[in-house]
Amino acid sequence: MGQTLFDKVWQQHIVKQNDDGSMLLYIDRHLVHEVTSPQAFEGLRLTGRKPWEASAAVATPDHNVPTTDRALGITDAVSRAQVEALDANCEEFGITEFGMNDIRQGVVHVMGPEQGLILPGMTVVCGDSHTSTHGAFGSIAMGIGTSEVEHVLATQCLIQKKPRVMRINVEGALPFGVTGKDVALFIIGKIGTAGGTGYALEFAGEAIRSLSMEGRMSLCNMAIEAGARCGMVAVDDVTIAYVKGRPYSPTGEDWDAAELMWSELYSDGDAEFDAELAYDASEIVPQVSWGTSPEMVLPVNASVPDLATAKDDVQREGWQRALEYMGLEANTPITEISIDKVFIGSCTNGRIEDFRAAAAIVKGKKVAANVKLALAVPGSGLVKAQAEAEGLDVIFREAGFEWREPGCSMCLAMNADRLEPGERCASTSNRNFEGRQGMGGRTHLVSPAMAAAAGIAGHFVDIRDWS
Amino acid sequence: MQAFTTLNGLVAPMDRANVDTDAIIPKQFLKSIKRTGYGPFLFDEWRYEDRGEPEMDCSNRPKRTDFVLNLPRYQGAQVLLARENFGCGSSREHAPWAILDCGFTCVIAPSFADIFYNNCFKNGILPIVLDDAIIDQLFKECVATEGYTLAVDLQAQAVTTPSGQSFSFEVDNFRKHCLLNGLDDIGLTLQESDSIHAYEAGRKQAAPWLF
Numbered sequence: 001m002g003q004t005l006f007d008k009v010w011q012q013h014i015v016k017q018n019d020d021g022s023m024l025l026y027i028d029r030h031l032v033h034e035v036t037s038p039q040a041f042e043g044l045r046l047t048g049r050k051p052w053e054a055s056a057a058v059a060t061p062d063h064n065v066p067t068t069d070r071a072l073g074i075t076d077a078v079s080r081a082q083v084e085a086l087d088a089n090c091e092e093f094g095i096t097e098f099g100m101n102d103i104r105q106g107v108v109h110v111m112g113p114e115q116g117l118i119l120p121g122m123t124v125v126c127g128d129s130h131t132s133t134h135g136a137f138g139s140i141a142m143g144i145g146t147s148e149v150e151h152v153l154a155t156q157c158l159i160q161k162k163p164r165v166m167r168i169n170v171e172g173a174l175p176f177g178v179t180g181k182d183v184a185l186f187i188i189g190k191i192g193t194a195g196g197t198g199y200a201l202e203f204a205g206e207a208i209r210s211l212s213m214e215g216r217m218s219l220c221n222m223a224i225e226a227g228a229r230c231g232m233v234a235v236d237d238v239t240i241a242y243v244k245g246r247p248y249s250p251t252g253e254d255w256d257a258a259e260l261m262w263s264e265l266y267s268d269g270d271a272e273f274d275a276e277l278a279y280d281a282s283e284i285v286p287q288v289s290w291g292t293s294p295e296m297v298l299p300v301n302a303s304v305p306d307l308a309t310a311k312d313d314v315q316r317e318g319w320q321r322a323l324e325y326m327g328l329e330a331n332t333p334i335t336e337i338s339i340d341k342v343f344i345g346s347c348t349n350g351r352i353e354d355f356r357a358a359a360a361i362v363k364g365k366k367v368a369a370n371v372k373l374a375l376a377v378p379g380s381g382l383v384k385a386q387a388e389a390e391g392l393d394v395i396f397r398e399a400g401f402e403w404r405e406p407g408c409s410m411c412l413a414m415n416a417d418r419l420e421p422g423e424r425c426a427s428t429s430n431r432n433f434e435g436r437q438g439m440g441g442r443t444h445l446v447s448p449a450m451a452a453a454a455g456i457a458g459h460f461v462d463i464r465d466w467s
Numbered sequence: 468m469q470a471f472t473t474l475n476g477l478v479a480p481m482d483r484a485n486v487d488t489d490a491i492i493p494k495q496f497l498k499s500i501k502r503t504g505y506g507p508f509l510f511d512e513w514r515y516e517d518r519g520e521p522e523m524d525c526s527n528r529p530k531r532t533d534f535v536l537n538l539p540r541y542q543g544a545q546v547l548l549a550r551e552n553f554g555c556g557s558s559r560e561h562a563p564w565a566i567l568d569c570g571f572t573c574v575i576a577p578s579f580a581d582i583f584y585n586n587c588f589k590n591g592i593l594p595i596v597l598d599d600a601i602i603d604q605l606f607k608e609c610v611a612t613e614g615y616t617l618a619v620d621l622q623a624q625a626v627t628t629p630s631g632q633s634f635s636f637e638v639d640n641f642r643k644h645c646l647l648n649g650l651d652d653i654g655l656t657l658q659e660s661d662s663i664h665a666y667e668a669g670r671k672q673a674a675p676w677l678f
Contacts (some may be wrong), residue, residue, distance in 0.1 A: 015666040016659055020640045024659060026666055028677050036502035036559065049653070052663070055678070064498065078498040078521055129558040129582060143582055145560035149590035153658040157663060160641065193485055194552040197581060219646070227555060229581055250676035258676050293485050314484050314550060322481070393655050407594045412557075414494045433556060435512045 003113070004269025005234050006165045006200045007185040008266065013123045015157055025160045027152050028122040032059035032095065033087035036127030040150035042090040052156040052183045053094050058117055059090050059097040062107045065413045067377050067404035079415065087367045093153075095106070106406040109133040109347035113217065114382055116246025120235045120262040125152055130347045130430065131230075132223040136216035137243070138235035138265040140200070163229045164198055164274035167267070169205035172281040179357070179465040180215030181349060181428070181447040183207065183322040185287035189297040193276070196228030199275065201316050202267060203233050207281035213242040214353045221348045222430055225294040234266035242427060254293060282379035286463050288334050289432045289445040291322035296432070297445065304332045325434055326442050327422065337349050337444070341425040342374040342401075342435070342455035346411035349428035349448050350379025352386050358428075358452035359392040361466065366455020367400035368458030376416060399456070413438045426454035469591035474573055475543030475618045479536055480609045486549060487556035488583060492565040495522055506568030510536060540613050542586055548605055549576040554583025565592045573619050575626065577602045591649065593621055595636045616671045621647055627655030 003011075015024040019362040039061070040208060044050070051057065065081035066072070074080035083100060090097035098104040104111060111131055112118045118134045124141035125131060127149040134141035147160060168187060174335075183203075190197070201223050203216075211219065216233045221230025233239075240259060243249050250258045267273075285299035291433045296319070300307070304323070310316035324332060328337070344358050355376065376396045378384035384406055387393055393403045411429035418440025419425055427452050429436075432443040446454065453461045496508045498521055506524040514536060516529035530537045537546075547566065553576040554562060563586045566574065573594045576588065587594040597605075608628065609615045618627040621643060627633045645652055671678050 016662045018641070022639070022641050024656065024662065024665070026670070035497050039502045039560075042500070042502075043653075047653075053667075053678075076498075082498050082500060120675070121674075127558060127560075129556065143558040144574075145558055145563075145582060145586035145589060147560060147586065151653050153657065154653045155663065157656055157659075159641065159652060159656065193555055194578060194580070197552070197578060225556075227552065227580055254676040257675070261674065283480045293487075295485075318484055412489075412494050414497065431487075431489065431556060433487045435493055436489050439493070439512055 002271060004165050004267045004271045005202055005232055005265055006140065006344055009121050009123070009138070010162060012121065022159055022161050024157045025123060026157055027125050028056065029124045030055050030057040031108045031112050031126035031131065032149070033063060033126070033128060034061045035063045036146050037089065037149055038082065038085045039146045040127070040153060041093065043150040044093065044153060049154045051095065051153045054094040055232065056156060057095045057153065058112070059086060059088050059095055060105050060108055060111050061100055063408045063412065065100050065407040066415055067407050067409045067417055069464045070405055075210060076416070099342070103381035103385060106383065107347045107350055108407055109221065110350050110379030110383060113137070114246070114380055116226045116249035117171070117241060119243060119258070120239055121251065121265050123173060123266040123323065129224045130221050132228065133217050133221040133347060135220040135223065135230050135232035136213060137239055138262070140230055140232070142230050164199045165202065165433045166196065166199040166275040167202045167273045169276070169278040170203070170207040170281050171278060172207060174207045174210060174281045175284065178284050178447065179447040179449070180203065180211050180218035182284055182287045184219045185289065185294065185445060186284045188222065188226045189287070189292045190279070191226055193293055193295045194227045195224060196226035199228050201226065201228045201231040203231060204267070208233055209236060212353060213238055217351070218348050222294070224421045225430060233366050235262045251321060252268070280459040286447060286449045286450050288450065288460055290326065290328065290334065292325055292432055292434050293322070294430070294432060294445060296322055298334060300334050300450070302334055304328050304330055306330045318401060335462060337424070338370055338459040339444070339454050340370070340372050340418060340423040342371060342451050343377070343410040343425055343427040344375065344448050344451050345377030345379060345409055346429040347379065349431045350377065350383065352383050354428065355383070355387045355392050358448040359395045361452035362399035362456055363395045363451050365399055365456045367455050370458045371455055374455045375404060375410060376388065376401045377404045378406045379384060380406045392430060405430050410437050412436060426451040426460065468589070468650045468651060471572060471591055471593045471621055473618070473620045475616055476573065477541065477543055478546040478548050478609045478615050479541040480548045480606050480615050481535060482550060482606060484550040485555055488554055488559050488562040489556055491554070491562040492518065492559065495519065497559060497561050502564055503568055505565035506570070508589070509565040509569045509620045510534070535567060545570055545572055546617050546619070547571045547574045548602070548609055549574055550602070551577045553579050553608070563587050563592050567592055568598060575602070575605065576605045577651035584594035588646055591646065593619065593646060595626060597626065597634055603635055612633045639659065641649045
């Protein structure tokens, strides 16, 4: 019997198999940011331990950094202390860090692939749930807690049990206006935020293969919002072309050998999965979340749900609470929901193609009068530089957007960028939980083009009708 | 890590599905570089009327009187009874740190998000999965009976109600062993140093570009 993509990568990383089914899994790449690492470094200090392989870890501050003028430093003293702690810890333990004023700094999941730090077939971890992003490279990429950050720093391994594997096939061509983000939201809408719990997901089928690496990253990024341990896409020419020539990618003979090894990273034709789902790409419509969980999501041409259609009492109570929190009436068409703010950025949609897509929408237009703030926050210093080289910053500014410095920004509002109570946002981020973008803030998750169009129109619009 | 063996504790019911870690501990408290001190901010946005900030004194903050953990009858609870997919979302270990710091050492739910579930075991908290129907029953009993307690025995893998009804639960052997003994699993992994070195030697030959 053939092997799945997941099984192939997993098996290559088993250090030791234990009798109880658990195993020691080797970790190739460890991304580090300032929020989930200080207690792990402190743990190393308290026990007198050193990193097992310091060169496997690469750090950058992203959650706390200001997106306004960096020359002023970080004015919030608590945020500043956390970023300074990362600087000091990386210095002390010999870990490469792209600091706040380095052009390579950015959201850790944008920076990693951009630098060639993520290669096909790797095991990748980070103290961040959106580590699932890197499965786009045919790697096993998992978010971990701080105790495991310390474990990986100290041992380069994790104690793991093999998850089950689910393949999700999306067949056919993606319709116009439908992006990797929409595919992700569509799938989460179908299987729910716990639909992938206990599973590694493999996304497959023509629609997935047609996505660029950036589209695949947006998709895998949100595998965690389906509860999955990780999400993956098989390696193909698109993957190889993306990786080639990046600063940390192999070169020369190493490249040739690597490419040969990577060409095996797909699920064999006769591989068996623990579960398999199939969707028709032609059914997917641009998505907009309406509630306080990523599974509360609808096609843009639908209406906010009626409580009578809930499947059970627990769901009905959840919907009721979500409607109240979101300030929405049941049966309101999505396109009649007006917004106060726009956020384009994050580890989900903070890459160059995302800004190109949004800029194409806003070019020559102005943000609607009811929109108080429209933010474009590049995922990294290099994304920012590329966008500026293409003149996208000018397009955004002329349309009334603010063009900011790179970081996580209003995806989770740990810095100064946030929603005020009751404010409604069209956001390209990944979570619409209560308070996620600021206490009392109301988040609607959408693709970059949909967020941009909502900013111009002042309410959600069907991007397929945009002109 | 504090070991977990047995517990006979007051139960607090958190009757919401999909409770995410952003709700358990909002982002502004993640700026701390410590492992402790998160307890007063557990469920901060649900618990208080005002916006919480790190290191603020919570004793005089206006509390939401309708939030379950603010009710006098649940003060001192050690068991958190929850609904499906508890702990979803962000991987922040600050969530179990806040739960522990607030006095809870056991969370019982029909299902947990993977990362949160794993993080609990690293911090001396026992997450227990029971069937939906049992969870429903426990919610009803808990709400109906002031002072409702559950007895939890990790060695025996059993939860027992005040009326003596007992439910068994599954737990991974390795995690059980570590939790029962309060073991640091980094120390255990480092005992396998030879295996790790041997793996690396082989991997360096097969895929030298990874090092």
